[in-house]
Amino acid sequence: QKEVEQDPGPLSVPEGAIVSLNCTYSNSAFQYFMWYRQYSRKGPELLMYTYSSGNKEDGRFTAQVDKSSKYISLFIRDSQPSDSATYLCATVRIQGAQKLVFGQGTRLTINP
Amino acid sequence: GAGVSQSPRYKVAKRGQDVALRCDPISGHVSLFWYQQALGQGPEFLTYFQNEAQLDKSGLPSDRFFAERPEGSVSTLKIQRTQQEDSAVYLCASNGARGQWGNQPQHFGDGTRLSIL
Numbered sequence A: 001q002k003e004v005e006q007d008p009g010p011l012s013v014p015e016g017a018i019v020s021l022n023c024t025y026s027n028s029a030f031q032y033f034m035w036y037r038q039y040s041r042k043g044p045e046l047l048m049y050t051y052s053s054g055n056k057e058d059g060r061f062t063a064q065v066d067k068s069s070k071y072i073s074l075f076i077r078d079s080q081p082s083d084s085a086t087y088l089c090a091t092v093r094i095q096g097a098q099k100l101v102f103g104q105g106t107r108l109t110i111n112p
Numbered sequence B: 001g002a003g004v005s006q007s008p009r010y011k012v013a014k015r016g017q018d019v020a021l022r023c024d025p026i027s028g029h030v031s032l033f034w035y036q037q038a039l040g041q042g043p044e045f046l047t048y049f050q051n052e053a054q055l056d057k058s059g060l061p062s063d064r065f066f067a068e069r070p071e072g073s074v075s076t077l078k079i080q081r082t083q084q085e086d087s088a089v090y091l092c093a094s095n096g097a098r099g100q101w102g103n104q105p106q107h108f109g110d111g112t113r114l115s116i117l
Helices: none
Strands: A004-006 A011-014 A019-025 A030-038 A045-050 A054-058 A061-066 A071-076 A085-093 A106-111 B005-007 B010-013 B019-024 B031-037 B044-050 B053-056 B065-068 B075-079 B088-095 B112-116
Touching: A004 A085, A011 A019, A019 A085, A019 A106, A030 A061, A045 A054, A045 A061, A071 A085, B005 B088, B010 B019, B019 B088, B019 B112, B031 B075, B044 B065, B044 B075, B075 B088
Parallel strands: A011 A106, B010 B112
Antiparallel strands: A004 A019, A019 A071, A030 A045, A030 A085, A054 A061, A061 A071, A085 A106, B005 B019, B019 B075, B031 B044, B031 B088, B044 B053, B065 B075, B088 B112
């Protein structure tokens, strides 16, 4: 079993829809959580990161963490075709080296 | 440029050849990371440098993989006697943090796409 599980999709929604992307993790040592966006043939680009349980909002994006259930989510409001990409959740332990542990990535398409 | 730069962008090699992949981190970034991303998968950690010291190489899949950062800036990932299963995108990332997470996210390059025939 992978340490971070993420539904690979693909997920296809119409423009303007609210998108919900989710990951679960298995190790309580993971304390920071990130969402990266990766366009085709590009490197991952950090969207948001959070430490605490609860919500963190940045424009049309909201990251949600529930440490009690080991569940993390990313919501995209008013989705745009430019949001079409692969979304990767990632986590890291506080102690020790900074190596990121990624989910498989969800491929998202926003249809005009 | 201001970002992490990787070269070459694409590399094709025959099985058994040696390859070398280069990473230029963001200027002044202390920490440098290499990840391997197979098709349709998330990146997987390979190795981590703090300045010139390789502090974690637990993700290197075999002794055919070797990484170095001799002057604490540019890094090279070398793969000897390449195998078909080595085909993947190799990503480099850097940040200014020392040791633990330090609230500094990793900035990624666009990767080298390696194909072994």
